[in-house]
Amino acid sequence: MEHEQQCADRDPSAKQRLNQSQPSVCVTSGRSPCFAFKREYGIVDAHYETIDSLEALVWLSTMTGSKRITIHDIARKAGVSPSTVSRVLNSTTPVAEAKRQAVTTAIQQLDYRPNLIAQGLAxxxxxxxxxxxxxxxxxxxxxxxxxxxxxxxxxxxxxxxxxxxxxxxxxxxxxxxxxxxxxxxxxxxxxxxxxxxxxxxxxxxxxxxxxxxxxxxxxxxxxVDNFQGAYRATQYLIEMGHQRIAHITGIRSHQDTLDRQAGYEQALRDANLPINPDLIVEGTFQEQSGLLAVETLLMRANPFTALFAANDQMAYGARLALYRRGIRVPEDVSLIGFDDLPSSAYTTPPLTTVRQPTFExxxxxxxxxxxxxDQRPWPLPQLTPDLVIRESTGFARR
Amino acid sequence: MEHEQQCADRDPSAKQRLNQSQPSVCVTSGRSPCFAFKREYGIVDAHYETIDSLEALVWLSTMTGSKRITIHDIARKAGVSPSTVSRVLNSTTPVAEAKRQAVTTAIQQLDYRPNLIAQGLAxxxxxxxxxxxxxxxxxxxxxxxxxxxxxxxxxxxxxxxxxxxxxxxxxxxxxxxxxxxxxxxxxxxxxxxxxxxxxxxxxxxxxxxxxxxxxxxxxxxxxVDNFQGAYRATQYLIEMGHQRIAHITGIRSHQDTLDRQAGYEQALRDANLPINPDLIVEGTFQEQSGLLAVETLLMRANPFTALFAANDQMAYGARLALYRRGIRVPEDVSLIGFDDLPSSAYTTPPLTTVRQPTFExxxxxxxxxxxxxDQRPWPLPQLTPDLVIRESTGFARR
DNA sequence: GAGGTTTTTGAAATCGCTTTCAGAAAATTA
DNA sequence: TAATTTTCTGAAAGCGATTTCAAAAACCTC
Missing domain, CATH: 3.40.50.2300 (Response regulator)
Structure with missing residues (x-):
C-alpha cells in the first residue's frame, strides 16, 4: 500500500483513478511496478474501462515485463513438468526430442531467462x-x-x-x-x-x-617479487653510474613498501654504497606525496642524481616537483618508478619503471x-617484475 | 558423488578411508565441502575411528564452517520459531523482549548472517x-x-x-x-x-x-554538457590569443566526440575564426592516438599554436609527441584536455583541462x-564542466 | 507377447528466508 | 471474572529453481 501511496503522490489524478476501482494495479507482483506503472499509465488508461481488473493486471505486466516468467510458465506452455524444463535447461538428463523442442521454443517465445537467485538457492x-x-x-x-x-x-x-x-x-x-x-x-x-x-x-x-x-x-x-624489482631498479641506476640515489617509500604499514625499500638498500649494500637516511623519504603512494618528498629531499640539501619512487604515481609527483625547480630529467636526475601504469609510457619523458604484470x-x-x-590444481604463474627502461633515466653526470 | 570422486582423486588414501564407511563426509551440505575437506582432513582423521558418522559430520562442518547456519538453527537455539527469528531480524513485527534477547544472543553466538540469496528469493x-x-x-x-x-x-x-x-x-x-x-x-x-x-x-x-x-x-x-565544455576550452584558447587551434577528436561513433567537436567549432565560428579541417584529426580517446595525431598534424605542415584534445589521455599522448619534437608546452603550443583525470594535475606541465565531476x-x-x-523523486544535479586552468596553456606567441 | 531393461518423466521435497493467517497469550475493559 | 481487544507467535505456504525417487514408457530379448 505504501507503494501505491507514493506512486500516486507523483500524479494526483492517477491516484483518483486508482482509488476508484483498481487499487491493486500498482501493487502487482514483481519488481518496482510503480516505476513501470508511472511510465505506462497513459497507455493502460486508454483501455481502462473496457477490461476487467485481472486482465488489466496481466496485460499491464506483459507490457511492462514486470511479471517475471518462471520455469512453470515454460512448463505449462510446453506441456511438460517443470522438472523436464530444468532438465533441458541444464542437460542433466536426456529428454525426448519432441519435448525438448517444445521446451526450447517456449523458452524462446517467452524470452525466458532462469532466475539466478532461485538457482543459487536450489x-x-x-x-x-x-x-x-x-x-x-x-x-x-x-x-x-x-x-x-x-x-x-x-x-x-x-x-x-x-x-x-x-x-x-x-x-x-x-x-x-x-x-x-x-x-x-x-x-x-x-x-x-x-x-x-x-x-x-x-x-x-x-x-x-x-x-x-x-x-x-x-x-x-x-x-610479484617486490624486493627483486626494487633491487633491479636500484642496480640499474648504479650501473648507470649513480651513487647518490634517493628513495621515496610507500606507506610504512604496507609490506610492499618494506620489501621495495629492502631491495633498494640491498642493491646499495651490494655495490658498497652507503645507505643514507637523508635520501629516504616516506610517501603515501600518491602523486602529491611524491611531489612533497622531492621538496623535502631538496630541502635537506643532500644532493642526489637519481631517484627511485616506490610507485609510478609518486614518480609522477616527483617529476613535477623537479620540473618546477628546473631540474631536468634525466639530464640532472634520473627517475625510476614501480608498477608501470598504462600512462607511464606517455609521461614526459616516458618513465623508466619496474613493470608489474598487473593485468596478468x-x-x-x-x-x-x-x-x-572445481578442486583442480591451481597453478599460479611465476611472475617476475621487469625493468622497463624508457627515457627518464640516464647516465649520472660525472 | 562427483565431488567425492574428485576430492578423493587428490588423495588416494583418503579415498580408501572414505569408501570404508563414511562415504558421505565429503558430500555434506554447504559449499565446496571438498575444499575444506582437503585442508582439514588431517585433523578429522586423527579422531576418525572414535566418533560416529554423524558426529564426525557435524564436527567437521563446525571446524570448517562449511555447514552454513540458518535461521532454523537460531530458532532452535533460541527456542522460538523461525518466523520469530525473521521478525527480530527485520523488526517487522514486535517480539516479546525475552525472546528477542534469546534470538539476538543466539545470533551472536553462532555468528549468524542471513543468506542474502534466500532473502532475495523470498x-x-x-x-x-x-x-x-x-x-x-x-x-x-x-x-x-x-x-x-x-x-x-x-x-x-x-x-x-x-x-x-x-x-x-x-x-x-x-x-x-x-x-x-x-x-x-x-x-x-x-x-x-x-x-x-x-x-x-x-x-x-x-x-x-x-x-x-x-x-x-x-x-x-x-x-555534463560536452558542447559547452569544449566551447569554453576553445574560447579560452582564443582569449589567450590563439588563432590556429588544432583539435584531436575522439571516436566518431561516440556522441561525446561529436558534441565536443561541435563546441570547438562553434567557439571558432563565434570568434570569426575559420574551421580548418587540416587542423582536425580523429583519435581513439587513448594516449597513443594523441601522439599519432600530433605527428599527423605536424606532417600536414599547417602550423598551430594551440591544441585541444577531446580527452586527457589523448592530451598526454600529444604532449609526448610535442616533447619528442622539441616543441615546448606552453611556450610554443598550448595544450588543453578534457576530463581532468586525477593525474592531470601532475603532468609536466600540469594540464589545463575541462573538468568533469566524474566522482560526483x-x-x-x-x-x-x-x-x-523507492519511488521517490530522483533529482539529478545540474553538472557543469569547469575549465581548470593549469600550466599547459599560455598566451599565443605573437 | 511375457518378462526384463533402460529411458524418460512428473510429483514432491528442498534450498533459507519471508509473510500471511489464525490461534494463543496478554492486556484491557466492563 | 467474563468479555473484548490487542499483541505475539508458530504453522504453513510461498519465492523459483534443482534433484531425488519412483512410476510410466519405450525398448529388448527370447
Missing amino acids: RGTSTIIGVLTQDIGSPFYGELLRGIEYGFRGSRYHPIFADGNWQQAEEYNALNILRSRQPEALIILGGLMPDAEMLAAAQEFPLIIIGRSVPSLEEYCVL MGMSAAKATLNLI | RGTSTIIGVLTQDIGSPFYGELLRGIEYGFRGSRYHPIFADGNWQQAEEYNALNILRSRQPEALIILGGLMPDAEMLAAAQEFPLIIIGRSVPSLEEYCVL MGMSAAKATLNLI
Missing part, C-alpha cells in the same frame, strides 16, 4: 566471486580488476567488488558485505587485514590473495580461483 | 544494482565507479559490474549477464547500444544513464537509482 551455489579491493579507481587496481574481469569471462562466475578504501574497519565491513552474498570464493587484493583474518577467511572460502604474501597461505598468493596477475588470480572451486 | 528483491561499464580500468571510468561505489555505501544495495569493452556485442552480453542476476535497477555508462535498446531496458528496470543523453529518457541521464556523477547516479527504486 543449487547452493551463488556463482559469485567476492573481490575485496582497496581502491577501485586507482590506475593500478583498475588494471587488476580488468584482469580479474577478463579471467572470469565465459565462466559462469561473476565477480562482485567491495572496497576497503585502505582502512581496516571498512575492509572488515566490505568482507562482511561480500560474505552475505554467499560468494563461492574470495579474491583479496592486498589490504591491511591481519594475517590471522586471512587464514580465517581461507577456512571459510577458497581464497586467492593478490599482492601480498600470507604465511602458510603462500600457495594461494599471486604476487588479475587474470591468473581469476583462473586460479576457478580451479580452486 | 522477498523478490535482489538488492543488486547492475552497472554496465565500458572499460573498468580506465582512469575515467575508475573515478566513476568510485563514485557509484560510494553512493551505494550504507544502502542495502550493492552494485555489480559487467563490462562491454566498447563493443556492442559484448555490451549486449554484459547486459544479459546483469539481467540474469535480477538487478533491481540498472546504471548504464555510455556505451554503443542503440537508443531503442536503452528504452527497452528502461521498460524493464529503473534505469539511470551516465554520460549519454537518450531521447525521451533525458530525466534519467546524468551528464557516479555518486549522484547511485543516489538517483536509490530514489528511483
Whole structure:
C-alpha cells in the first residue's frame, strides 16, 4: 500500500483513478511496478474501462515485463513438468526430442531467462566471486580488476567488488558485505587485514590473495617479487653510474613498501654504497606525496642524481616537483618508478619503471580461483617484475 | 558423488578411508565441502575411528564452517520459531523482549548472517544494482565507479559490474549477464547500444544513464554538457590569443566526440575564426592516438599554436609527441584536455583541462537509482564542466 | 507377447528466508 | 471474572529453481 501511496503522490489524478476501482494495479507482483506503472499509465488508461481488473493486471505486466516468467510458465506452455524444463535447461538428463523442442521454443517465445537467485538457492551455489579491493579507481587496481574481469569471462562466475578504501574497519565491513552474498570464493587484493583474518577467511572460502604474501597461505598468493624489482631498479641506476640515489617509500604499514625499500638498500649494500637516511623519504603512494618528498629531499640539501619512487604515481609527483625547480630529467636526475601504469609510457619523458604484470596477475588470480572451486590444481604463474627502461633515466653526470 | 570422486582423486588414501564407511563426509551440505575437506582432513582423521558418522559430520562442518547456519538453527537455539527469528531480524513485527534477547544472543553466538540469496528469493528483491561499464580500468571510468561505489555505501544495495569493452556485442552480453542476476535497477555508462535498446531496458528496470543523453529518457541521464565544455576550452584558447587551434577528436561513433567537436567549432565560428579541417584529426580517446595525431598534424605542415584534445589521455599522448619534437608546452603550443583525470594535475606541465565531476556523477547516479527504486523523486544535479586552468596553456606567441 | 531393461518423466521435497493467517497469550475493559 | 481487544507467535505456504525417487514408457530379448 505504501507503494501505491507514493506512486500516486507523483500524479494526483492517477491516484483518483486508482482509488476508484483498481487499487491493486500498482501493487502487482514483481519488481518496482510503480516505476513501470508511472511510465505506462497513459497507455493502460486508454483501455481502462473496457477490461476487467485481472486482465488489466496481466496485460499491464506483459507490457511492462514486470511479471517475471518462471520455469512453470515454460512448463505449462510446453506441456511438460517443470522438472523436464530444468532438465533441458541444464542437460542433466536426456529428454525426448519432441519435448525438448517444445521446451526450447517456449523458452524462446517467452524470452525466458532462469532466475539466478532461485538457482543459487536450489543449487547452493551463488556463482559469485567476492573481490575485496582497496581502491577501485586507482590506475593500478583498475588494471587488476580488468584482469580479474577478463579471467572470469565465459565462466559462469561473476565477480562482485567491495572496497576497503585502505582502512581496516571498512575492509572488515566490505568482507562482511561480500560474505552475505554467499560468494563461492574470495579474491583479496592486498589490504591491511591481519594475517590471522586471512587464514580465517581461507577456512571459510577458497581464497586467492593478490599482492601480498600470507604465511602458510603462500600457495594461494599471486604476487610479484617486490624486493627483486626494487633491487633491479636500484642496480640499474648504479650501473648507470649513480651513487647518490634517493628513495621515496610507500606507506610504512604496507609490506610492499618494506620489501621495495629492502631491495633498494640491498642493491646499495651490494655495490658498497652507503645507505643514507637523508635520501629516504616516506610517501603515501600518491602523486602529491611524491611531489612533497622531492621538496623535502631538496630541502635537506643532500644532493642526489637519481631517484627511485616506490610507485609510478609518486614518480609522477616527483617529476613535477623537479620540473618546477628546473631540474631536468634525466639530464640532472634520473627517475625510476614501480608498477608501470598504462600512462607511464606517455609521461614526459616516458618513465623508466619496474613493470608489474598487473593485468596478468588479475587474470591468473581469476583462473586460479576457478580451479580452486572445481578442486583442480591451481597453478599460479611465476611472475617476475621487469625493468622497463624508457627515457627518464640516464647516465649520472660525472 | 562427483565431488567425492574428485576430492578423493587428490588423495588416494583418503579415498580408501572414505569408501570404508563414511562415504558421505565429503558430500555434506554447504559449499565446496571438498575444499575444506582437503585442508582439514588431517585433523578429522586423527579422531576418525572414535566418533560416529554423524558426529564426525557435524564436527567437521563446525571446524570448517562449511555447514552454513540458518535461521532454523537460531530458532532452535533460541527456542522460538523461525518466523520469530525473521521478525527480530527485520523488526517487522514486535517480539516479546525475552525472546528477542534469546534470538539476538543466539545470533551472536553462532555468528549468524542471513543468506542474502534466500532473502532475495523470498522477498523478490535482489538488492543488486547492475552497472554496465565500458572499460573498468580506465582512469575515467575508475573515478566513476568510485563514485557509484560510494553512493551505494550504507544502502542495502550493492552494485555489480559487467563490462562491454566498447563493443556492442559484448555490451549486449554484459547486459544479459546483469539481467540474469535480477538487478533491481540498472546504471548504464555510455556505451554503443542503440537508443531503442536503452528504452527497452528502461521498460524493464529503473534505469539511470551516465554520460549519454537518450531521447525521451533525458530525466534519467546524468551528464555534463560536452558542447559547452569544449566551447569554453576553445574560447579560452582564443582569449589567450590563439588563432590556429588544432583539435584531436575522439571516436566518431561516440556522441561525446561529436558534441565536443561541435563546441570547438562553434567557439571558432563565434570568434570569426575559420574551421580548418587540416587542423582536425580523429583519435581513439587513448594516449597513443594523441601522439599519432600530433605527428599527423605536424606532417600536414599547417602550423598551430594551440591544441585541444577531446580527452586527457589523448592530451598526454600529444604532449609526448610535442616533447619528442622539441616543441615546448606552453611556450610554443598550448595544450588543453578534457576530463581532468586525477593525474592531470601532475603532468609536466600540469594540464589545463575541462573538468568533469566524474566522482560526483557516479555518486549522484547511485543516489538517483536509490530514489528511483523507492519511488521517490530522483533529482539529478545540474553538472557543469569547469575549465581548470593549469600550466599547459599560455598566451599565443605573437 | 511375457518378462526384463533402460529411458524418460512428473510429483514432491528442498534450498533459507519471508509473510500471511489464525490461534494463543496478554492486556484491557466492563 | 467474563468479555473484548490487542499483541505475539508458530504453522504453513510461498519465492523459483534443482534433484531425488519412483512410476510410466519405450525398448529388448527370447
